Amino acid sequence: MLFEALLIALWAGIAGVDLFNVQLHIHRPVVTGLVVGAILGDIETGLITGATLELVWMGMVPLAGAQPPNVVIGGIIGTAFAILSGNDPKMAVGIAVPFAIAVQGAITLLFTIYSPVMHKADKYAEDGNTKAIERINYLGMTMLFLFYAIIAFLPVFFGAEYASSVVEKMPQFLIDGLSVAGGMMPAIGFAMLLKIMLKKEYVAFLLVGFLVVTYFDLTLVGTAILGLAIALYDFYKGKGNDDGGPKPKKEVMTNGI
Amino acid sequence: MASKTTTKSNEKLTKRDLWIMAIRSFFLQASFNYERMQAAGWLYSILPVLKKANKKKEDLGKAMKRHMEFFNTHPFLITPLIGIVAAMEENKEDPEMIRSIKVATMGPLGGIGDALIWLTLLPITAGIGASLAIEGNIAGPIIFLLIFNGIHAVLRFGGIFYGYNTGVKALKKLKTGTKAVSHAASIVGLTVVGGLIASYISLSTPLVVNAGKAEVALQEDVLDKILPNMLPLGYTFLLYFLLKKGVSPTKLIGLTILLGVVGKYFGIL
Numbered sequence: 001m002l003f004e005a006l007l008i009a010l011w012a013g014i015a016g017v018d019l020f021n022v023q024l025h026i027h028r029p030v031v032t033g034l035v036v037g038a039i040l041g042d043i044e045t046g047l048i049t050g051a052t053l054e055l056v057w058m059g060m061v062p063l064a065g066a067q068p069p070n071v072v073i074g075g076i077i078g079t080a081f082a083i084l085s086g087n088d089p090k091m092a093v094g095i096a097v098p099f100a101i102a103v104q105g106a107i108t109l110l111f112t113i114y115s116p117v118m119h120k121a122d123k124y125a126e127d128g129n130t131k132a133i134e135r136i137n138y139l140g141m142t143m144l145f146l147f148y149a150i151i152a153f154l155p156v157f158f159g160a161e162y163a164s165s166v167v168e169k170m171p172q173f174l175i176d177g178l179s180v181a182g183g184m185m186p187a188i189g190f191a192m193l194l195k196i197m198l199k200k201e202y203v204a205f206l207l208v209g210f211l212v213v214t215y216f217d218l219t220l221v222g223t224a225i226l227g228l229a230i231a232l233y234d235f236y237k238g239k240g241n242d243d244g245g246p247k248p249k250k251e252v253m254t255n256g257i
Numbered sequence: 258m259a260s261k262t263t264t265k266s267n268e269k270l271t272k273r274d275l276w277i278m279a280i281r282s283f284f285l286q287a288s289f290n291y292e293r294m295q296a297a298g299w300l301y302s303i304l305p306v307l308k309k310a311n312k313k314k315e316d317l318g319k320a321m322k323r324h325m326e327f328f329n330t331h332p333f334l335i336t337p338l339i340g341i342v343a344a345m346e347e348n349k350e351d352p353e354m355i356r357s358i359k360v361a362t363m364g365p366l367g368g369i370g371d372a373l374i375w376l377t378l379l380p381i382t383a384g385i386g387a388s389l390a391i392e393g394n395i396a397g398p399i400i401f402l403l404i405f406n407g408i409h410a411v412l413r414f415g416g417i418f419y420g421y422n423t424g425v426k427a428l429k430k431l432k433t434g435t436k437a438v439s440h441a442a443s444i445v446g447l448t449v450v451g452g453l454i455a456s457y458i459s460l461s462t463p464l465v466v467n468a469g470k471a472e473v474a475l476q477e478d479v480l481d482k483i484l485p486n487m488l489p490l491g492y493t494f495l496l497y498f499l500l501k502k503g504v505s506p507t508k509l510i511g512l513t514i515l516l517g518v519v520g521k522y523f524g525i526l
Contacts, residue, residue, distance in 0.1 A: 209451025
């Protein structure tokens with residue numbers, strides 16, 4: 001288990017840096033699920049749990065600097081827990097989210113601790129010391145790497161054997177209940193997206209997307225293309241109006257009934 | 258851009274310099290903190306132009322100090338601003354003007370970035386990836402990374418040249434163009450969110466009501482006849498209204514766990 005835990009720690013460190021820097025988004029649960037699954041030898045469970053966690057975190061993005069529950073640790077610990085305990089991926093969500101909230105608290109602390117360093121940076125800047133400014137940035141990333149690596153290592157290494165025994169001791173209704181809650185949790189992410197994006201004029205498109213999937217089982221790619229079709233129509237129609245172009249009236253259409 | 262031709266005091270930035278600054282901008286948030294946020298990372302990103310434009314160490318120090326001020330914007334849309342500021346620093350524009358452009362731009366760019374990247378590009382691409390991965394398909398994460406980063410790369414590397422070449426003019430262009438684009442992005446985004454609500458929230462009730470001799474399964478016989486997926490839709494809107502009332506997401510997570518466990522215990526969910 002030590003070797004696997006070390007690999008997961010290494011991955012968590014890289015993913016933790018990626019959350020804020022470079023941002024290739026290899027830190028998203030849909031990716032970390034695959035990687036953690038590969039490390040622990042169960043790619044399929046990894047993919048499924050990662051995808052389930054991805055949907056939970058869908059709307060939980062860093063808007064205007066406000067930090068949501070930590071997606072890196074949530075994805076990694078959630079997937080590791082699902083594989084090691086052999087439980088339903090949805091139940092892993094019930095475990096991962098509270099854990100991720102606690103970790104985000106620690107990250108907040110880290111960002112606070114780094115504030116005084118800025119006064120040092122002021123001094124270096126005044127002296128025109130470019131090397132020192134670079135060092136301060138590299139140090140910040142090193143701290144993040146170590147933090148994430150340690151946070152991911154501990155529960156995987158020490159908790160691995162206990163993970164299954166803890167689950168065994170839990171009453172069945174609690175396990176099933178966490179599973180139900182895990183299934184409901186994507187609603188939080190979607191509600192957060194709606195809170196920011198939804199305006200009266202957009203309700204129609206939300207309903208269209210909802211209805212085509214509910215009744216016609218349209219895939220997500222299909223739904224996105226449908227949305228794109230509407231958006232393109234709207235975009236060029238709007239452009240035409242702005243120009244006050246040569247075709248101002250559409251009444252002609254009514255003649256063609 | 259007229260001033261560019263009049264002052265030829267320093268070496269001009271090369272294409273290579275712009276590429277290097279775009280790459281350095283990957284680390285905009287390396288030293289993120291609550292006091293200055295991205296300030297030191299911003300300074301790190303634009304060091305190449307500052308070094309080229311200020312040959313005297315004293316001048317360099319003054320310029321660096323100016324760029325250690327509070328700064329925070331969207332990390333993906335940073336390069337157009339780097340391009341603009343690089344053009345201005347290179348031309349030795351008035352520091353006051355550079356500062357005001359930085360301050361005036363970081364807010365709107367942050368808002369546009371949130372709308373375009375975090376609320377549109379990420380949910381759509383990650384949603385598509387997750388919809389494949391949830392069936393155990395390994396293509397899910399790969400497709401997500403390819404599409405997402407393809408667009409990421411175009412924005413980041415295209416943005417710096419766009420910003421640099423159009424200089425200050427870019428600011429006005431940005432403002433007029435973005436409204437229509439973010440409107441269109443919202444339409445696509447919300448259509449997809451509607452689809453996500455229908456496909457990925459699992460919430461149904463096993464309740465069976467005994468009406469005389471007939472047994473009525475609440476989910477199949479009643480709810481599904483009215484509107485399938487009405488519980489996921491209803492629950493999303495309940496949470497939406499709670500969020501609007503100012504309830505924190507963390508509380509909603511607690512509420513959801515509580516509802517799940519209690520609902521299961523009483524056999525409602």
